[in-house]
Every structure is written in C-alpha cells, then in structure tokens.
Amino acid sequence: MALFLIFIGYLLGSFPSGYLAGKWLAGIDLRLIGSGSTGATNVLRHVGKWPALIVFALDVSKGAAAVLLAKSLLLDESWQVLVGISSLAGHIWPIWLRGKGGKAVATGLGVFLGISWKVGLSSLGIFLLILSFWRMVSLSSICAAISLPLLMLLSFQSKLSIPYLLVSLVAMSLVLWRHRSNFRRITSGTEPKIGTKAS
Known part of the structure; x- marks a missing residue:
C-alpha cells in the first residue's frame, strides 16, 4: 500500500495544470517561452492573473493531497515524507510532459501544509514578505525555501521529527x-x- 501511494503521489504531482492553462487559454506551450517552467509564475506572465491563481491553487493542492492521503491511511512520518517527495518529483519531472515541469514551489508549499500547517503558513508568510519588498517571485521562493529547515526545527522543537526535517x-x-x-x-x-514581462 505504501509503495502504491508513492506512485499515486507522483501522479498527483505530475498533473500538468500550468501546461494545460497555457494550451487551453492562450494556445501556447509554456515550456518553450519565458522561464520554460509550467508553474504559476510563467502562467502569470504569459496567460494572465486569474489562470495563474488557479494554477497556484491546484499545484498547492497536489502536494497537500499527497501528504494528507498518506496521513489518512495512518502511514508513519517516513512514508508521509516519501509520498510528499514523490509529488514534488512529479511536479518537476511530469511523465506527461517528458520530464519538463515546474519549480516545486507551490507543490512544496502544499506538502508542508499537509505535514504542518504552521510550517506551511510561515513559509508562505516569508514568501509574501519578501515579494512585497522586492517584487521578485524567484527571490521570494528562494528565501522561503531556505527558511524551511529552521521553521521545521522551531515547529517540532519539543519532539524533533527527523523525517520532517529531512x-x-x-x-x-x-x-x-x-x-x-x-x-x-x-x-x-x-x-x-512582478508586472514585467519575462524575456
């Protein structure tokens, strides 16, 4: 069952929401323009704000669903982590797009919301704070990612979870x-x- 859930996590992660938004709404292949990513930022720059918000929500949901599914079936922390990582792998290297997907930010947020809503919301807060000052999604993503291990340590300081830290x-x-x-x-x-076109 656990191994099957890892496969399901990968399939959830590989759902190509950004690619489909580009194809259906703008007739473009996001892998060939801008950053080449199928994530929400490239959707924002080349398709529009509302499609980007929907793609962001879907990508967050992919990561959260994978971890929450593992939790609902009472898998231990190590298996929850493996299912979460498989959803990240699916988002980055989706089978449907020949391994060319997104950058794992939104799906990663979903994974951490599933593991610990406090860690997930704190990393989102850091992302939004940096974005409000410098208006660069990439810089905000990098800073939020760097904060994750520290946030995990602070959240679980009374009972450190090695799998969650890893x-x-x-x-x-x-x-x-x-x-x-x-x-x-x-x-x-x-x-x-934000507000400028990618070259």
Missing part, C-alpha cells in the same frame, strides 16, 4: 537547484519583477 532539506535543495538560473539573474540585476 524533507525540509530535500525541498530546500530542489527549489534552490531549480532556481539556479534565477539566482544568476538576481545577482546580475536582470531578474524580472
């Missing part, structure tokens, strides 16, 4: 790796901000 480190690493080109643009001052 998944925060894995999620942080995945987000940082997926944003490596953004980081280079941030340091060079060429990263686009």
